[in-house]
Amino acid sequence: MTGAPPRGLEQRLRDTRAKLESEVDLWVATSGSPGRELDEPYQYFLIRPRRIQAWREANELQGRVLMRDGRWLG
Numbered sequence: 001m002t003g004a005p006p007r008g009l010e011q012r013l014r015d016t017r018a019k020l021e022s023e024v025d026l027w028v029a030t031s032g033s034p035g036r037e038l039d040e041p042y043q044y045f046l047i048r049p050r051r052i053q054a055w056r057e058a059n060e061l062q063g064r065v066l067m068r069d070g071r072w073l074g
Contacts, residue, residue, distance in 0.1 A: 020046050050068075050069060050070050051067055052067035053066065
């Protein structure tokens, strides 16, 4: 069984915008924020980390990379 055909760049952008707008609308509805009614709109950012590292002390420096190229390791 094959999956759906790959989406083109324009379709991925439309899908991403639609998803972001629905998430912003959900946030506005649950936070009590006036959202789109403001005179100067908020700036919303979709952040997709490419690399995540974590450590507390020098002995944890080895193996500190948790995400590489947008994929969780481990």
